[in-house]
Amino acid sequence: MAVITLITDFGLDDEYVGVMKAVILGIDPAALIVDISHGIGPQDLVQAAFMAAAACPHFPDGAIHLVVVDPGVGTGRRLLGLQDGRHIYLAPDNGVLTLVRRRPEATGARLHWIENRAFFRPQIGATFHGRDILAPAAAHLSAGRATLAALGPPADPESLAAIEGLGGRITAPGRIRGQVVHVDRFGNLVTDIEAGLIEKLRGGGDGRLLRVAAGRRRIAGLSATYADVEAGRPLALIGSRGFLEIAVNRGSARDFCRCRPGDGVHVSARRIPVAAAGRRGRPKPRRNSGT
């Protein structure tokens, strides 16, 4: 028995999630099933890719992760199993594992297609492979009755689907471009710009002033926590996932910046001028756009 986690775009109002659990428990009654989220936007592969990479690694060794966001169900897209040093991921081959595959522990991960009908439900419909293929495959793995290799032939890493353009990058000296990949319940804008990339931009010191731009708003500096600014004021910080977030203390950065997933986010750094204050002709300091 193992922990089996679920990330889907099924929502919780329909019975889809409950039925997947029914199938799992029919095969492995001892499986411990944990919901990560069923609130992925319908068919939003970027959001699911980000959540899988952010949440799954927190689980104990041996966990099996099902990521079921599957707009191509019933078409020729294949189903993929990935095993890194700690976990197994099962998902459609549609790029939803793009960010999981970039994590350090995924280097050299084993990849297999999921094709062995011995581990499927007896009847396979055309519209719900989460129930008919992925759930039973996970349960057979969890019960110790299948290995990843038994699920199907090895998959060539070069042949896998991937989501293009995901992940912040340095586009010019002192400049990072990324995007909003998720807006959380508090209206925080979660970006795909990793903490490490910000560190690189700053050159490891505090000698550079950061500016973060999202929508028509600009935020100066990086805060440590939401309450570092007054209520209603915006801030940028490295969030609990290890990525740059834009927030408004006790407010909503979504409303403040009028941003949504997919919108660009820019970070720039420049040296803080020494003894600049009071010099004639110097432009006034920029107002924080949150004021």
Place this chain on the structure above:
Amino acid sequence: MAVITLITDFGLDDEYVGVMKAVILGIDPAALIVDISHGIGPQDLVQAAFMAAAACPHFPDGAIHLVVVDPGVGTGRRLLGLQDGRHIYLAPDNGVLTLVRRRPEATGARLHWIENRAFFRPQIGATFHGRDILAPAAAHLSAGRATLAALGPPADPESLAAIEGLGGRITAPGRIRGQVVHVDRFGNLVTDIEAGLIEKLRGGGDGRLLRVAAGRRRIAGLSATYADVEAGRPLALIGSRGFLEIAVNRGSARDFCRCRPGDGVHVSARRIPVAAAGRRGRPKPRRNSGT
């Protein structure tokens, strides 16, 4: 210990579901509780009846299903236990088990009223029998400390409440009338028209063209999967529950058809005319309304 599943209209924002679980675990700490859905529309018996019949049979033998949609709580309506060859269902006697009772495995099911206060909570309120009666009864069953017969006297099947008019039917040669019973998260319109009924209409062959009408929209033919049509185009298919669904590939059939639960759905079949094209005076082929 057994699997205990929950279908309610309580939502997840309130603590009602958590409190039912507290009561269950207080009696049977080993019970494995699985949420099917708490997103049934408030007091929507039709939706709950459909979900119970669609989801519960997927669970392993021995499962105990609580269906708590109970607009008549505190009135004279009785509480019912039903045991078929595989499962036990506990629910108010308000018709919410109408479709469960029509399933083949329910033939000859045992029916008992839930009246034995030995298996209730000590204090019974007037407003939350899910917590005070159904949850403890399920937990006593799960713990092996009660049998269905111990819960109360046998119930006469003829006396039970039932929801009228639920389930598609053939209304004329070549015509089925049903209704939308559920709109899922993707905007798919789930009907109460079973796959078997469609097969009957088609006469088992492909020689008949199906037309599905919902709201002011008409869809020709039956697809196998959502991606059989282009993105944004409508289709009809037999969904994962084994019932006719109307969908829009990567879109919302609810918005397309402007339909909601309770709205009628019509299916008609006619022989495909041989070499009909080009004959004078024949009406032009109908455009798929999705174009």
Place this chain on the structure above:
Amino acid sequence: MAVITLITDFGLDDEYVGVMKAVILGIDPAALIVDISHGIGPQDLVQAAFMAAAACPHFPDGAIHLVVVDPGVGTGRRLLGLQDGRHIYLAPDNGVLTLVRRRPEATGARLHWIENRAFFRPQIGATFHGRDILAPAAAHLSAGRATLAALGPPADPESLAAIEGLGGRITAPGRIRGQVVHVDRFGNLVTDIEAGLIEKLRGGGDGRLLRVAAGRRRIAGLSATYADVEAGRPLALIGSRGFLEIAVNRGSARDFCRCRPGDGVHVSARRIPVAAAGRRGRPKPRRNSGT
């Protein structure tokens, strides 16, 4: 191993709850985690305080309750552990345990600050102490590897944060003033006026007519259950939590009264006049505002 319950304002669309569960299971794989609610309004301490007091006591002895509504995360606010005769509660010291502390079983409860880093995650971020401190502390307690006293030094009950003005009170003879603390899924207005307070007002007998006022509406008398009035009609009753609720049978009291959390609710009682009808000069009986 123990039951660990969760009350948060994280919602279920984000992965925050799943990640807390991951951390717990990494420390105590046998923990039985039960969600009470993640639908607390963002940073709504009053709603969370009420839910904790209403729901947690239903759980079996030994349960550990995490209440994570934490607008001050990352600031100097401390984290608190409370152990009464039956349960342990872990929460920020921001008043969210105000009503738990008023329950009879909390008299003499042990109180400790949560400060021992041996029971935290190795890396503590500034924005998610639910994950980094409270979840691991709960799991160490559940696994029997920590006691409350091991978590940190005793806390002085006098020094704790509290929410002011929570709980209905008698403001004049025959008058109670309270507030709406929660609106449930059915639109029922849940108040902070306890059943016992109402009993006090009535003097234990039926000789006094109650009137409940919320928003611009007035309701006469107290019903036993929702269906005591006709569909669409308002009523007041002692709800399943043991507090006064205002409801509309098969309708929404929120819409009827146009009330929301924080709005005042007034209850008044007066002796029913004997043979009052027909006397000259007497004002006409007030119409129930629901008609």
